[in-house]
Amino acid sequence: MTPHFSLAELTASSTAKRLKLDNTPMPAALENLRQTAEMLERVRAHLGGKPIIVTSGYRGREVNQAVGGATSSDHMSGQAADVVPAVGAAYDMAKALAPHIDALGIGQLIYEASGNSRWVHLSTRKPAKPVNRVITIHVGKGTYLGVQKI
């Protein structure tokens, strides 16, 4: 899709593989994914060109359901990707990106934590409420404004 982000990387899903679910995006989602990949290129460049890993990009309805994603998840429309830095902490990545969301074309940034996992959810779509553009979600525990250390 772009120099550092392939369609394969943005549609890969271990859950889809395990459950034998088709995770091929429809044309509209494909176009959204291209814009997501372009946003990720800007993010990568902003972080000094260091590699970032996409842990979850596009998720078809069935795949999204299987992973317990939100029913209105931006992953289903190809407008979001969960990423982690190849080296370093997701928290530091979220902190470095948060002040620059407009310039980077990030509609919403969510620093997420579940158990010992930490990742950054980046969407090209702005949430309905501007206050939700940069938030922290500790799965099962709470949602907080801004990027909070958890």
Ligand SMILES: [Zn+2]
């Ligand atoms: Zn996500």
